[in-house]
Amino acid sequence: MPQLIAVPTSATPFSKPKIHLPIEASKQTCQIYPYAHLLNRSTSSDHLNQIHAQMLVSGLHQDDLLITKLITSIIVTGEPELASLVFNQVECPNGFLWTSMIRCYSRYGPFKEAIVFYARMRCQSFRPNNFNFPFALKTCGVLKALSEGKQIHTDVMKLGFVSDVFVQTALLDMYVKCRRLKTAKQVFDSMKTKSVVSWTAIVAGYCRHGLLKQAQELFHDMPAKNIITWNAMIDGLARFGDLGTARWYFNSMPQINRVSRTIMIGGYSRAGDVANARLLFDRMTEKEVVEWTAMISCYVENGEPGEAIKLFREMLAADVKVDEITMLALISAAAQFGSSHLCVWIENHISEGGFGSDIRILNALINLYVQCGSIEKAFDSFEKIPNKDVISYNSMITGYATHGDADGTLSLFSMMIGANVQPNSITFVGVLTVCAHRGLVDKGRRYFRLMLDLGYIKPKVEHYACMVDLLGRAGHLEEAHNLILNMPIRPEPSTWGALLGACRIHGNLGMAEVVARKLFEMEPENPGNYAILTNMYSEKRMWDAAIKVRTAMKEMRVFKTPGISIAVEDVGPCC
């Protein structure tokens, strides 16, 4: 995470905020205050603008109480930009105002602005209060902005909030969200008084990162649990493979709610138990958008897009309000279904629901068109996105790559660089895949080199697999072999498998023997590797060697699985 902004940590001097209220303005106060009752949730932003204009004219824009009310009203309309506009005209904002602005951005985004506001507050040497920290820290967690979080941590210590349970809990949660479990635990251990929330935050942190042992230990040690603690625990268990225990906890917890059931639906879904997920779903009386979406996703996750789409229709019939996450699940289902006649229907829902400006939806749409085979339409949707992010570019690059379009892939990569969007490891999977597919050896080498030179991308096995495939197919077996031997991460059987395949293509028996030996060690139970080597011996009429491999196979009790042809199910029309 690049540093968003330098948060000044100088803690002195603290100037008390002063309100410079013009005398004339204070005289007019009673005339203007009647406007205050207009500032409620339903006030439109035009109306707020009018009120603000009047305040400016009357010189009341420095009136602490009124401005606070105005900004609060703007914030509930969810328009942070307008709120900042008003805020920026306040000479000496009070603590409540600073908190409001930070909280506003931490809720509606852009999240970065919340930290910017925190930094601005510190630049003005305003002393944060215990309400400022949690919202600023929460935002650091959302953005995974560890370095900013640490700077706020310094402020917390300098300014004497080490014994504030709220602040400390927010701090430990920030470390949890930034994947710093050890630091989170240190903060937790240092707390003299801990609330249920503090305990739950650390338990949930361990759960989220799959450290179930630590989580369970604390779970059993904690003096009191609430339903959130239980839910965090069953989610951890269900998420990381111990569905049985999760189920046991689920059945023995003092009370359950909608969240508990949704967690279990997710657990069953990941275990492939669609029937039990549906059973739980059907038994729920109060189903809202999250529950419906969980069940729809369950079908998507388990390869039943038809059922997912059917359930979505039921959801509409049940008059449940669809949100952007339901739409993402639905688009996923349609993409899996792969039929282009769903696309128009989907696009209608997107515009009806007002999701047309949500970049996540638009990105999913690119993938939908790619999966339906209309790469041109995918590009149309891609082009229409005003501020394309990495995922937009990746979706399109991957789309071209899976269609084997090297020109499309590589020109889009250049476009991405030109637009100053940083490629990530997924981008390079796409680029290298297409190079391997199209036999573009030199280009592949160059892009691979570029990826390493960029420095911020940790090469993964997938990248090496692409390169081995690319070099191997082109006959550069030695180079491919050396790449595997020198790669900084553990090669997977499939990495060696790619090389073995290349040896077969080029009839290089010597290297095939070396590679096969490696594979026999790694996955002695996989019959495919023996088969390739046996076939290579047979092709060279080396019958003795072939028989030797077969015998070894028998001794290892490896049997070649007979070929199975799976009938393609006719799903029929779905709508």
Next chain:
DNA sequence: ATAGGGTTAG
């Protein structure tokens, strides 16, 4: 300040 559903690759 703590819990549930989602988009890009493989």
